[in-house]
Amino acid sequence: MYDWNDLKAFLAVAETGSTLSAAQALRVSQTTVARRIAALEAATGLNLFERRQAGYAMTPVGEAMLASAVAVRDAADRFGEAAGAKSRDAGGRVSLTTMEIFAVTVLPPILRDLRAAHPGIHIHLDTTDEPRDLAAGAADIAIRSSKQPTGAGLVGRRIADNPWTLYCSRDYADRHGIPHSRAELATHPFIGGGGGVWEPYQAWLRQYGLETSVVMQYDSGTGLLAGVRSGMGLTILPAFLADRESDLIRCIPPKSEDTTGLWLLTHERLRHVPRVRLVLDFLAAELTKIARAGL
Numbered sequence: 282m283y284d285w286n287d288l289k290a291f292l293a294v295a296e297t298g299s300t301l302s303a304a305q306a307l308r309v310s311q312t313t314v315a316r317r318i319a320a321l322e323a324a325t326g327l328n329l330f331e332r333r334q335a336g337y338a339m340t341p342v343g344e345a346m347l348a349s350a351v352a353v354r355d356a357a358d359r360f361g362e363a364a365g366a367k368s369r370d371a372g373g374r375v376s377l378t379t380m381e382i383f384a385v386t387v388l389p390p391i392l393r394d395l396r397a398a399h400p401g402i403h404i405h406l407d408t409t410d411e412p413r414d415l416a417a418g419a420a421d422i423a424i425r426s427s428k429q430p431t432g433a434g435l436v437g438r439r440i441a442d443n444p445w446t447l448y449c450s451r452d453y454a455d456r457h458g459i460p461h462s463r464a465e466l467a468t469h470p471f472i473g474g475g476g477g478v479w480e481p482y483q484a485w486l487r488q489y490g491l492e493t494s495v496v497m498q499y500d501s502g503t504g505l506l507a508g509v510r511s512g513m514g515l516t517i518l519p520a521f522l523a524d525r526e527s528d529l530i531r532c533i534p535p536k537s538e539d540t541t542g543l544w545l546l547t548h549e550r551l552r553h554v555p556r557v558r559l560v561l562d563f564l565a566a567e568l569t570k571i572a573r574a575g576l
Contacts, residue, residue: 283324285357290317291329292350295343299336372401373556377564379424380477381408382502386522388424391567395560402556410477410502415548421557422564423546426519430544437546438565441572443521444535445478451528453512460515460532463489470514474499482517519543521572543568 293303294314304311318337322329329343339347379388384406392404413419416433423430426443447466449459460466466489473495475482486492496514499505506523509516515532521543523529545565551557 283321284317287317287321287324288350288353290314291321291343292347292354294318294330294337295339295347295350372399372403374403374405375422375556375560376405376407376420377422377424377560378407378409378413378420380410380426380502382506382519383424383426383522384408385503386506386526387568387571391564394567395563398563399559402560404560410475415546415551421547421551421554422560423544424564424568425544425546426521426541427544428541430546432546434549435546436549436552437544437561439542439544440565440568441521441543442540443519443543444540445482445517445519446535447515447532448509448518448523448526448529449515449532450510450512451530453509453514454530456512459530463533466491466515466533467494470494470496472497472499472505472508472514472516474501475505475517476501478502478505478517485517525571543572 289307290303290313293306294300297303297306300311300314300318304314307314318330327342327346328340329346330337331340385408388406392406395402395404407413407420412425412427412430412432413423414432415421415423415435426445430437447460449457449469457469460469471486471491471494473479473482473486474497483492486495497508499508502518505516505518506526508514509518510526510528518529519541520531520535524531545561545568547557547561552561
């Protein structure tokens with residue numbers, strides 16, 4: 282079997298008339314072109330060119346093989362064009378998993394625009410606070426808030442910092458003021474719960490002796506968001522979305538050790554699947570745009 286790059290060198294010399302012109306067309310050295318011609322002749326057992334002082338001249342055998350070589354190139358070009366078209370027009374089902382609080386705030390307008398741009402893509406949205414196992418095929422893509430994602434074979438990118446910290450509504454702030462220090466927090470009611478977020482949230486409250494300040498407990502992150510919007514009290518929310526809620530105010534800065542990131546992830550075996558790649562790139566562009574708008 283011959284190397285496809287050797288065949289390209291043969292075609293370039295045949296069409297340009299010299300190894301120098303072929304090298305310039307292929308953006309390689311003249312020596313590389315000569316080496317590839319020799320390799321093709323060795324692989325096929327055919328003498329394709331005569332080496333003359335003035336350059337390479339095709340032999341009758343080389344001329345006879347030229348049409349077949351052109352046909353191979355044309356077939357390769359058609360394959361590349363078809364693959365590109367399939368990639369551009371990728372369609373099918375893509376499963377996306379993320380916390381419910383992101384699914385009902387940040388994602389809807391992004392998924393609307395994705396649908397408009399790529400109607401062949403069908404998103405299955407899985408809302409859960411528990412990380413799905415991408416290696417086991419539980420989802421194609423994940424948007425996660427964590428310090429460092431864990432899981433076999435994960436690939437992706439960190440979109441932005443996403444610390445979870447304390448917020449209240451503007452209405453609450455007008456009526457009760459904003460606590461600006463941890464010492465002032467004991468005088469304010471807290472909204473607790475938040476599903477998967479509750480364990481670290483509860484530990485944070487315990488650390489500052491605030492567990493008895495919880496006046497209402499929800500079982501989801503969206504419950505926390507609804508509660509704080511109502512003006513009921515303070516709660517912990519992810520900054521990536523809460524900082525963009527016009528009716529919310531950040532009360533105190535997060536501790537540096539509490540800082541997490543917003544991650545866009547897939548499994549390495551899926552990263553080049555056209556429909557998954559398309560959704561990944563679209564989400565990355567839109568989420569990055571949102572992150573930069575907050576700078």
